[in-house]
Amino acid sequence: MNRPHNDxxxxxxxxxxxxxxxxxxxxxxGRYLPEYCETRKRAxxxxxxxxxxxxxxxxxxxxxxxxxxxxAILFSDILTVPDAMGLGLYFSEGEGPRFERPxxxxxxxxxxxxxxxxxxxxxVMDAVAEIRRALGNSVPLIGFAGSPFTLACYMVEGGSSxxxxxxxxxxxxxxxLMHRILSVTAEAVxxxxxxxxxxxxxxxxxxDSWGGCLSAAAYQEFSLSYMRRILAGLVRERxxxxxxxxxxxxxxxxxxESIAESGCDAVGIDWTVDIGEARQRVGQHVALQGNLxxxxxxxxxxxxxxxxxAILDAFGPxxxxxxxxxxxxxxxxxxxxxxxxxxxxxxxxSRCQRQKNSACQLLx
Amino acid sequence: MNRPHNDxxxxxxxxxxxxxxxxxxxxxxGRYLPEYCETRKRAxxxxxxxxxxxxxxxxxxxxxxxxxxxxAILFSDILTVPDAMGLGLYFSEGEGPRFERPxxxxxxxxxxxxxxxxxxxxxVMDAVAEIRRALGNSVPLIGFAGSPFTLACYMVEGGSSxxxxxxxxxxxxxxxLMHRILSVTAEAVxxxxxxxxxxxxxxxxxxDSWGGCLSAAAYQEFSLSYMRRILAGLVRERxxxxxxxxxxxxxxxxxxESIAESGCDAVGIDWTVDIGEARQRVGQHVALQGNLxxxxxxxxxxxxxxxxxAILDAFGPxxxxxxxxxxxxxxxxxxxxxxxxxxxxxxxxSRCQRQKNSACQLLx
Numbered sequence: 007m008n009r010p011h012n013d014x015x016x017x018x019x020x021x022x023x024x025x026x027x028x029x030x031x032x033x034x035x036g037r038y039l040p041e042y043c044e045t046r047k048r049a050x051x052x053x054x055x056x057x058x059x060x061x062x063x064x065x066x067x068x069x070x071x072x073x074x075x076x077x078a079i080l081f082s083d084i085l086t087v088p089d090a091m092g093l094g095l096y097f098s099e100g101e102g103p104r105f106e107r108p109x110x111x112x113x114x115x116x117x118x119x120x121x122x123x124x125x126x127x128x129x130v131m132d133a134v135a136e137i138r139r140a141l142g143n144s145v146p147l148i149g150f151a152g153s154p155f156t157l158a159c160y161m162v163e164g165g166s167s168x169x170x171x172x173x174x175x176x177x178x179x180x181x182x183l184m185h186r187i188l189s190v191t192a193e194a195v196x197x198x199x200x201x202x203x204x205x206x207x208x209x210x211x212x213x214d215s216w217g218g219c220l221s222a223a224a225y226q227e228f229s230l231s232y233m234r235r236i237l238a239g240l241v242r243e244r245x246x247x248x249x250x251x252x253x254x255x256x257x258x259x260x261x262x263e264s265i266a267e268s269g270c271d272a273v274g275i276d277w278t279v280d281i282g283e284a285r286q287r288v289g290q291h292v293a294l295q296g297n298l299x300x301x302x303x304x305x306x307x308x309x310x311x312x313x314x315x316a317i318l319d320a321f322g323p324x325x326x327x328x329x330x331x332x333x334x335x336x337x338x339x340x341x342x343x344x345x346x347x348x349x350x351x352x353x354x355x356s357r358c359q360r361q362k363n364s365a366c367q368l369l370x
Numbered sequence: 371m372n373r374p375h376n377d378x379x380x381x382x383x384x385x386x387x388x389x390x391x392x393x394x395x396x397x398x399x400g401r402y403l404p405e406y407c408e409t410r411k412r413a414x415x416x417x418x419x420x421x422x423x424x425x426x427x428x429x430x431x432x433x434x435x436x437x438x439x440x441x442a443i444l445f446s447d448i449l450t451v452p453d454a455m456g457l458g459l460y461f462s463e464g465e466g467p468r469f470e471r472p473x474x475x476x477x478x479x480x481x482x483x484x485x486x487x488x489x490x491x492x493x494v495m496d497a498v499a500e501i502r503r504a505l506g507n508s509v510p511l512i513g514f515a516g517s518p519f520t521l522a523c524y525m526v527e528g529g530s531s532x533x534x535x536x537x538x539x540x541x542x543x544x545x546x547l548m549h550r551i552l553s554v555t556a557e558a559v560x561x562x563x564x565x566x567x568x569x570x571x572x573x574x575x576x577x578d579s580w581g582g583c584l585s586a587a588a589y590q591e592f593s594l595s596y597m598r599r600i601l602a603g604l605v606r607e608r609x610x611x612x613x614x615x616x617x618x619x620x621x622x623x624x625x626x627e628s629i630a631e632s633g634c635d636a637v638g639i640d641w642t643v644d645i646g647e648a649r650q651r652v653g654q655h656v657a658l659q660g661n662l663x664x665x666x667x668x669x670x671x672x673x674x675x676x677x678x679x680a681i682l683d684a685f686g687p688x689x690x691x692x693x694x695x696x697x698x699x700x701x702x703x704x705x706x707x708x709x710x711x712x713x714x715x716x717x718x719x720s721r722c723q724r725q726k727n728s729a730c731q732l733l734x
Binding site for chain 1: 532538539542584589625643665668670701
């Protein structure tokens, strides 16, 4: 388990100097790639794809074969954890993820238990190990999990939601029950991420997709505090290498200061935040990951280059600790050739910035 | 056209002292009220309800008959403006608003023209006048319009959207076309709001429902700058009374400082912002409107009282310039009796705060 040949991503997360700004894309192994759709068809379903270590490994590597990405991310789904907790995950066409047994009854919430990641989530650990073998010493592998609050949204609503009526009613009426769900889930996620690290993940990320739906006070109490608990329980070193952690609350731009103090190494930001202002606000102790609007990838190559340069300029050419990414997962409708334009533009322009080359501005 | 007997709302918008904190609710005339559903059924459709001054007046007054609200808001829809611009608004069951002729072609965008509000939007002006007559001198009437960017989202996408793919592709690829749409729409909205003021509206509000989907830079260029243009063109006084203006960008919490400098009298905020911090950030020159999570209304009366008191406390009992509201429109599933709990709690607790009564904390 040596340090990868290309460790730019890991160095940037730890705010060490890099030759250029590393880049990867949330949901980079996904439906915008025809080869992904082909493998998924072969798997039979999304869930079977997640549960087959060989196929999960295959799709994890697909974007790396096409693009000069600086990290791989485990192909999986955040809902594997509540599935392992017995809620019965399934995917219904056009409706997204659903649970057979959503958490509606007090007894079910009291009965929740932390699953052993090496038992019910063995297939994830096998995928991590297989991907690490396949990657060799090329680029680092990111492991991930959903935040307890985001998982609780699905567990209580029973699937996707836009209003979060049931979750919020529980928060305001029965905070004790919500804290019970979050507490068990936080412990489950801690063990799950530590097992991923043990199996070979070289960095980990917490996806808090729905924390942004909360009020300022409720975010602190019901989302951030549980992510803090997880971060405090993570294995921070493996084989003598630090394992950096990233926290991403979609729509959490108002709360960056407190996220930066949660114990993570890097804070993910969506495109509503100016990354230069974010840098000022979080100070020097964390790295930032982001933050291109995924919709820019629908525009022309010229626009893609212009907008990614604007982000690199806003972050500041003389600063360390930036991992370029989108501000949200890549859309299934993205033209694959536009991703190459983005990745190459980030590398080329940021390398030029590091060399303090005044001709950078002319690059297109 | 005398000043209303209850002018608490208008005074709060202008940051003048009030005996208590005024309250109204976005979408207060809506589907959560059985009497509204009955009138809508009688009208035949939502659009016919909007287009009948008598029925629009009827539903505008319904929540005021039930609750001790401090303002009425014109019953209408933000999409009446693009409808008057010739896009052909219709509502399809379960899908929300749609346009027969969305803006997809360059020629259609070049052909856009500003409608005369007294011609194609006569029914709105008639409704405003009729509502003012019906209100007598009880409470003030709020007029409103959608922000140019929010209207452009519907005009380009052809209906509701969650990703705004077509709007954003236009922003990044053909900003000239987007600016043309926004420019014509801003002029249309200015004339439309001035006609509402002329017809009797005593305050006006700009709803920027979708500005929060933009990047920090795009928000300034494509949303806020056009709202600023509208605010600069508004009639600011009518019958010797100032007509205050409110700007509300849903999800705009990151940009409050610049919204507060747009020329409005008050800034609407959603529940993701702590209202005490918002007060600090916008300074003393504007009022704030907000910001209870509408989902709190699904919880118990005790929780509703607790959460509304928390907002009043956070704003600061010794400060002026707060209009209590939800952070978004009221849900159609809200129990009507919970609204009474909220309205009464805001009045009772804020009145007690003003009297510096140390027993306020005991009120429940």
